Amino acid sequence: DRVSGVFVPAVITIAVITTIIWLLAGQTFGYALARGISVLVISCPCALGLATPVAIMVGNGMGAKNGILFKTAVSLEEAGKVQIVALDKTGTITSGQPEVTDILPAEGVTETELLTLACALEKKSEHPLAKAVLKKAEEENLATGEVTGFQALPGNGLSAILGSDKLTGGSMKFISSQTKVSADLNRRAEQLAEQGKTPLLFTRNGKLLGIIAVADVIKEDSPRAVKELQNMGIRVVMLTGDNERTAKAIGAQAGVDDVIAGVLPDGKESVIRALKEQGKVAMVGDGINDAPALTRADIGIAIGAGTDIAIDAADIVLMKSQLSDVPAAVRLSRATLRNIHENLFWAFFYNIIGIPLAAGVWIPLFGWTLNPMFGAAAMSLSSFCVVTNALRLNLFQIHNAAKDKTIKNPVTLHISHDENIKEEKENKTMVKVTVNVEGMMCGHCEAHVNKAIQAAFGAEDVVSSHENGTTVFSVPEKVDEAKVEEVIKEAGYEFKGITQE
Structure with missing residues (x-):
């Protein structure tokens, strides 16, 4: 748009000046007008007009063929410029289908009792970890009662009433603030966290019932996707509400550069805002809680299997729900932008050669003139070159990382922990x-x-x-x-x- 805004008035001005100069040089009005018309005809505004939209149209089509939906032309252009990619953990890096791996009841409590009460509490929760507990209870054919007064405490846990008993469940930090956790169970919870598992603690009337450990398996392509982004010079950050030990274990498996743990659901947007101060940020997520962060980021990328709200808030949607499509989207964006620059080169190449020739600059020196009909042919040829070059994008292999190049100015992040961000907000x-x-x-x-x-x-x-x-x-x-x-x-x-x- 900026190029066209300068190019069109400039060419019209050159055509008028050319006509006037030839008239002042003593040529007939017909001759002078022919030179001015030749300038207008050979100047290739159609090539400039085609340079960007045709490349974007082909790039969008290539993305759609490969399950990558760019909602706007701007998102296709800007995706290749990102310097930081923030990845939500559950459902993005991991499969989002966690399973119960360990059941550790407290002294005097049986595994069945712990699982039954945990299932009763988790039944009304929509969190992926709750589904793992419910699935385990179904496998064990356990009958659970109906709770009342259910409350979800975002980023902490749950509470409800079962009969005359008050049940609570959640993270070690939350439960530790509610009741005393024995040194043995505390140590075992730390061991589980170091293995990449999430320990969930449950209490009844303030007395600890035990720990149920849940693990979410990393998607098969996640480590490869992270590595490809890093090879492009992009800093990869993982956001999660898990405790720091669990988060670091998952982050190490995925190979990310930085891990920000203990992020409350409403804190992701604040993290993205802080990251944007250090570079251009893309946020990848799939849940309802990710929507504000997806909107806040320079580029929001939603996993296709995620919630409708996340998909609606995002600029790019990965229909196949594969994390490897994130570097593919960046790669396609870079290729499209490069193609646009090539198209603009060809458009200007013809104009730089053709406009002086059409204006008659070389007539006094070499006697070279340009017939307007040949000017029209040259203009058509430049448009043909631009369109053909854009169509080459159909041959681009978006999942081929062999030719990836590192960006010129990779970002070195200074990560503020979520607690610091919260403190800044409180101040x-x-x-x-x-x-x-x-x-x-x-x-x-x-x-x-x-x-x-x-x-x-x-x-x-x-x-x-x-x-x-x-x-x-x-x-x-x-x-x-x-x-x-x-x-x-x-x-x-x-x-x-x-x-x-």
């Missing part, structure tokens, strides 16, 4: 805004409103609920109520009021 004076919104019907609606609010106000921690009819977010200072109402209406929903505190 800010933030305004909590609650907007009453009518018309949201599902998760898609929530994601749509979140995206609109983030784009309009640069808001943090945006959470919409169609059940409550609210959108809650944080900003450094109070927002204009009329502006909020305008944003909500433009998104297609009804504004019903606002509170700021």
Whole structure:
């Protein structure tokens, strides 16, 4: 667009000046006009106009053939420029289908009792780790009761009432704050974490029941995908809510450069914001909690098997749900951008040679003139070269890493742990805004409103609920109520009021 904005008026100016100069040189009006028309005809705006869209069209088509959906031309262009790739762990690096590996009951508790109570608590949870516990209970044919007062505590655990008993479950950090954990169970939990397993602790009425260890297997292509990204000069970071020991074990298996552990669901967006200060960031995720981070990143990449909200928030969707398609997307983007530059070269190559010839610069020296018909033929030939060059992208092998090149300025990250990010946020004076919104019907609606609010106000921690009819977010200072109402209406929903505190 920038090239065309300069090229077109420049060529028209050259044509007018050419006509005037030949008239001043004493030539007839017909001769002078013929030189000006030759300049207009041979200057190849169609080649310039084709250079980018044809390459992008072919690149998009190649991506679609290989299960990589670029939603916009901008996402296809920008993907090749990323310097940092942040990978969610569960469902992205790992299969997202964890299994129970160890059951360690506390003294006086049987394995069956521990598993039965854990299953009753986890039954209402949507977390992938809960599904592993439920699957194990089904295999053991265990009958579980129905809990009441179920509460999910994001990033910590669960609590519920079963009969007259209060059940809790979650991470070592969370359970340790609720009850005393014996040194033996603490040591065994650490050993499990070092093996890449996630230890889940359960209590009944404040008394520890034991540990159930769950492991999520790394996808077969994850280490190869990470290695290919690193060979391109891209820094690879893994984000997870797991404790640091487990996270480092998984990170070592995958071969990532950096691991950020203990990230709460609403903290991923903050991590991405911090990473963006150090380079161009792509976020790869699959879950509802990943949507704000996918929106915040320069390029959001969603796993095709993930949630609809994540897919809606992303710029690129990997339909085959293979992590190896991330370096393939970067590779295709780089090839497309390189092809665009080649096309622009060919367009300018013809113009640099043809415009002086058409203007009659060489007539006084060599007597060379250009018939407008030959100018039209040269213009067509330049368009033919541009289109043919773009079609070469159909031969590009997007999964072939043999010719990958490292970016010129690879990033050296200075990772701030999630605790530091939270501390920075706490030190800010933030305004909590609650907007009453009518018309949201599902998760898609929530994601749509979140995206609109983030784009309009640069808001943090945006959470919409169609059940409550609210959108809650944080900003450094109070927002204009009329502006909020305008944003909500433009998104297609009804504004019903606002509170700021």
